[in-house]
Amino acid sequence: MSWLADTLRAYPEIAVFLALGIGYWVGGFSYKGFSLGAVTATLLAAVAIGQIPHLIISADVKHVFFLMFLFAVGYGVGPQFVRGIAKDGVPQALFTVVLNVLCLAAPIVAAKLAGYSVGSAAGLFAGSQTISASMGLATDAINRLGLPADQTKALLDAMPTAYAVSYIFGTVGSAVILATLGPLLLRIDLVAACKEYEATLGGAKEFGGPGQAWHRYELRAFRIPVDGQAVGKTVSQLEAIEPEGVRLFIERVRRGSNIQEATLDFVLKPDDVVAVSGPREQLVSLLGAKGAEVGNGGSQVVSTLGVKALEVDDPELLAVPAEGVDVFVTDKAVDGKTLQELGKLPAARGVFLRKIKRGPTETLIPVLPNTRLLRGDTVTIVGRTQDTTAAAKALGVLDRPSNVTDVAWVSLAITVGALVGAVVIKASGIPITLSTAGGALIAGIIFGWLRAIHPTFGRIPEPTVWFMNSVGLNMFIAVVGISAGPGFVSGLQQLGVSLFLWGIFATSVPLILGMLIAKYVFRFHPAILLGVCAGARTTTAALGMICDAAKSQIPGLGYTVTYAVGNTLLTIWGMVLVMIMT
The missing domain is CATH 3.30.70.1450 (Regulator of K+ conductance, C-terminal domain)
Incomplete structure (x- = not known):
């Protein structure tokens, strides 16, 4: 063990990959549907490794990977974010803003009442709302406060402690509140509501799929x-x-x-x-x-x-030459049209729609006559090769498998975003800036939206987006955890039980109030209401439980726009929280 500690001190890059390896391995285990996940498991592994004295890792490492991560987040949500703000997703986007304000207010109130530092408040927010990315913007904001180095380090070290303690209920609790408590509180028969909604879309139960002998x-x-x-x-x-x-x-x-x-x-x-x-x-x-x-x-x-x-x-x-292909929907002429309307187009002859995926989480959208197709969707169509080619031309572009990333475009886009974010404007002596991280996020949104409209440049294959999202974030988390290791244990001893209870408060209150607002103020249909709430809080685990309870994919129709807006706002809230708390 002494040799290992000496080696990690001499070669700290090994410590980062050790934290990642343990984090992804442990995070892959689940018990009765609950899993720590790669982020929390990586953080805990990094904190344990950080107990080795004098193990120092350059902060530049986490900044590089965090910019990559935030750009990928923006790139993924761009089409839905812009559409939600600009078009028929406005009610859902407005609701997301309301819920996200509650999600920011609850941790701030908890931190003020409990007397927590800015660092602990930022960690409490990130964990209770399960938005790990916010810690990056909060870190940037704390570094710009101009405090002495020891005070800045104390605040930054408190952040992962609060995050780790509050994250567990933030994940499990939000899923239980939305999927189990939600229908009872709102008096919703979720199964019946989804059947009714499917009927309005002209739908019936879908059978078949991969691994089944029955074919549609x-x-x-x-x-x-x-x-x-x-x-x-x-x-x-x-x-x-x-x-x-x-x-x-x-x-x-x-x-x-x-x-x-x-x-x-x-x-x-x-x-x-x-x-x-x-x-x-x-x-x-x-x-x-x-x-x-x-x-x-x-x-x-x-x-x-x-x-x-x-x-x-x-x-x-x-022996007809046939294929099943993915098509990236980009054409304005089909945007917002129902499948029934699109089925009457000449290009639809001989072509059958198997699947619709929407948003960065690739939420499955029910294939029903009155389901509307949106730009940025990916659809899987089957038919003769010449028919699918004609249909793809009418819808957008064929999204054929490729492992090539437009690295030049991605790098320049991150550069432009970071340069814009680096600009500092002083108002009454107070520095106001997006930060390089915020700039990278906005650049991702803009360029992701442009890619959805003109998919001739900036291709990032799905596996690469996953790598930038997952590994980029966890590299950041690993460095944060290792750096915070020495102060983690003492912080947990001081704040442990109370921090966990305040985490329950910060997770539960916004969700309960949000569900009531969604029903009585925004009046969303019961079938998609809980999906709207899950998306606004960016809790994919909750969406899975809601769809299981509903025995339908209909709740996913309310998830995509709200997820795109919520993921962006909750990330930015990390910086806003620091500004409010100071």
Whole structure:
């Protein structure tokens, strides 16, 4: 152990990676759904390592990684943040501001009543609201107070202590309050509310998915008899007589030994074999074996499409080049349109929507007829390669897998943001500045929004965004924990029990008041109300529990805009809290 301590003192960079390794490993364990998470586990590991005397790590390390982290945060929330402020997310954005003010006020009140220092107040805020990023801006603000070095260090060392103690209830408590207490307090039948909301969107329960044998979409072959009603009709005429809500498409046609693509003006003849694609339930109900007579080639049926057909097995015809691709939605023409409206566009022919992901947390949005598609969404579509390509062009751009990051763009964007944030304006002798960290966050929001509109530059693949978010923050946390190690134990002994209780107060009061305001002032629909609250408090764990309780993904519809606004404001609050407390 003596050799290890000497080695870490000589090579402090090893200590940082040791804290990260232990933090991610321990943080990956869970008990009955609860986990410390990588951030808290890394902090505790770093504090333990920091007990080694004279272990010093340059503060520049944490600043570099924190700028990277904040830019990634802004980049991820940019599209939803701008939309929430500028368009139809305004009520949700305004509610988020109200709840975030409560989230700032409660820790300040607790700190004032308990007589805590600015450092402890900042840590209490960060832990009780589970917003680790705020500690970075609070650190910058404390460093600019102009206090003697020993006082500044004491304040900074108090921050991680308060954070670690209050974080546990901040995570678990917020999830329990929203998912368990919330429906009881507001008298909401969450399951019924979500079913009602789904009905307004024209929805039904979704089945299937990865790992299941059942597949939503199929391609089947049918032979047109001599007396078939399809004889002499074009493909477009047949597809046009589908009942409302039905989406079946003729993809290919076999005529004799020749196979050709089915264009809209293609005229069908007797004995043609057509490949029809569509949702399984529609294929079964419209082309299935109701009233069937068994023939040599399969089941003879009468379709409501006006096709008296015989299902056959034709592997060559059914060998249609198809793919499932992700598309990044950027086109103004489709922004805010419902899926039902988009399904009528020419480019939607032969294409089926499998999944919609929204926001930096990739919240799954229900695929329902009246669900609205927004710029910045990522949609997964399936169909023939030529059809998905045409649909992608109408929606935005194909988001094909890539591991290449536009590093030049990212670096210059962070530079511009940090330079703007470094500007200091004095008002009545008081220095006012965004700080380099705040500048990097705002730069991320702006450039993330620009990327959503013009996705021809600034690509950051999803794994890279995760790395910048997770490792960037935890590098910062590791350095903070190691530096604060010597004073952590004494601080915990002095403030432990009372700090934990004040943490409960700071976590619970804003959430309870926020839920009541959301219901009685903003009057959000019960199905999305708790999702709105979870997003405004940026508690993803709570959203998971809410969706489980609701047995639906509908609450996620209220999460994305509020998360984007809340994540930004709560991070900035770290700096604001220091200004208010001093």
